[in-house]
Amino acid sequence: MKVRSVFVSVLCCMCLLTGCRQNARQQEDGGNYPLMTLKPEDRQLSVKYSAVIEGKQDVEVRPQVSGTITQVCVEEGARVRKGQVLFIIDQVPYKAALQKAEAAVATAEAGEATARQTLEGKQSLFDDKVISDFELRTAQNDYKSAKATLLQAQAEMTEARNNLSYTEVKSPVDGYAGMTSYRIGALVSASMTDALIRVSDNSEMYAYFSLTEKQVLSLTARYGSLDNALRSFPEVSLELNDGSVYGQKGKIDVISGIIDKTTGTVSMRAVFGNKDKRLMSGGQANIVIPYDRTQCIVIPQGATYEIQNRIFAYKVMDGKAVSTPIKVFEINDGTEYIVEEGLQEGDVIVSEGAGLLKDGTVVSTVREEAAVKEGKEG
Known part of the structure; x- marks a missing residue:
């Protein structure tokens, strides 16, 4: 029994050794790895x-003054032009405010004219040494005060006129009006968070x-x-x-x-x-x-392997597979690489199974020619 066991063990070892030698011989001979000769090709990637x-432009139109909407002048979805009136806010209080401001300007203008005439008279009297320097300076200060009052009144009139113009809510751009939930009678204000309407x-x-x-x-x-x-x-x-x-x-x-x-x-x-x-x-x-990409070198991704983020291919040189580092275009279609550096036209590479090869594996020239021939016929 012991002799038989030893015989079986020796037989198994011989079979394993024979298999390993055959695998090694296949690897040295290049196995069935297909080869391809590189030539320039055109590719379009995306x-x-x-x-x-x-x-x-997508603009939110908002009111700049407060009040009640008295008129809606736009249809939802309609084409609008820059400057076109979209909404009108109650103008009565703003017209009244403008009239009041205009009256204040008229009063201030009269006061400024009176102060100017008074100053001119005081100046003549001062030149004739009839009045003192104090009275002249007082007249000058009164005129400056009247001018300031006029400027303030004019500014308030401008503000009132602007506020009245803001009661007409206009489109700031050409475009199409969006949807709006604001109708006649709605109360709006400059501080509201929602837009009256959008114009795109x-x-x-x-x-x-x-x-x-x-x-x-x-x-x-x-x-x-x-x-x-x-x-x-x-x-x-x-x-x-x-x-x-x-x-x-x-x-x-x-x-x-x-x-x-x-x-x-x-x-x-x-x-x-x-x-x-x-x-x-x-x-x-x-x-x-x-x-x-025109006239570029294209290889299958199966012809490459990767080590530490570097890509390699096996180039056939003197009948042996030589590991060659390559640089590829960053965009690919998942099946091919466009080679930017490392390979050139006329090079022969192993086109599949690169991850199973070892550097220096013998590759048959006969197989290379057959693979190239088959590729041409296909």
Whole structure:
């Protein structure tokens, strides 16, 4: 029994040793790893960012004086022009205040004229040495006081006139009127928290989105400055919430240049035309930024492996797989990498299973030619 057990053990060891040798021989021979010869290709990549849509101008219209609404001059949803009257607040008290201010100005003007005539008379008497210097200075002070009273009255009249004009609540911009809950008889004031109505200029729409600090630093390093990066951006697309793509292209026109301390991101803005009024303020969408790369080296991601955030590929040199560090474009489609450094046209690489290879593995030239031939036929 003992002899039989020893015989079985020796037989198992021999089988294992044979298997290991066969595996090692397969690895040295290159196994069944496919190879590919690199050549320049064109690729278009894209990346999406969540965005919030706002109108070019979205203004909350508020009253600047208190009173009761006597007339609503706008229809909800209607097109309005800058300066168009939207609401009228009771004007009676403000007209009365203006009349009172105008009367005060008239009184002050009469007082100023009287004080000026008195001063002129005192000056003549003083020149003839009829009155003392004290009386002349008193007349001068009375005239200055009358002038100040006139200026104050004029200022109050201007304020009263402005307040009367504020009873006509006007649109500050061209755009479309929103909804309002204020009707004739409603009491409003300059301190109210709710707006009377919103006016939105939707002729152009802004889509606000954000990039991470790392992405912005990468752009700065690549283009030298944020201004250069801004000029380099291609036209962008807008993917709406229903999955459709907006018909007009947009342009990124603003990079804030300030990092939000809370989110660690930098805000950006793209502008889109809105002639058909399809875009609405407050909507959600995705900004799609395309990246066109021409005549670039493209390899499968399966041809690479990663160590400590560095990416490597196996280049075939003198019949052996040689581990080669590469630098890839930061944007990819999940299946391929665009190689920026480390590989060039004409290089032969192992196109799959790079994570299972070892540096120095022998790769058959015959297999390489077959793989290339199969790739051409496919």
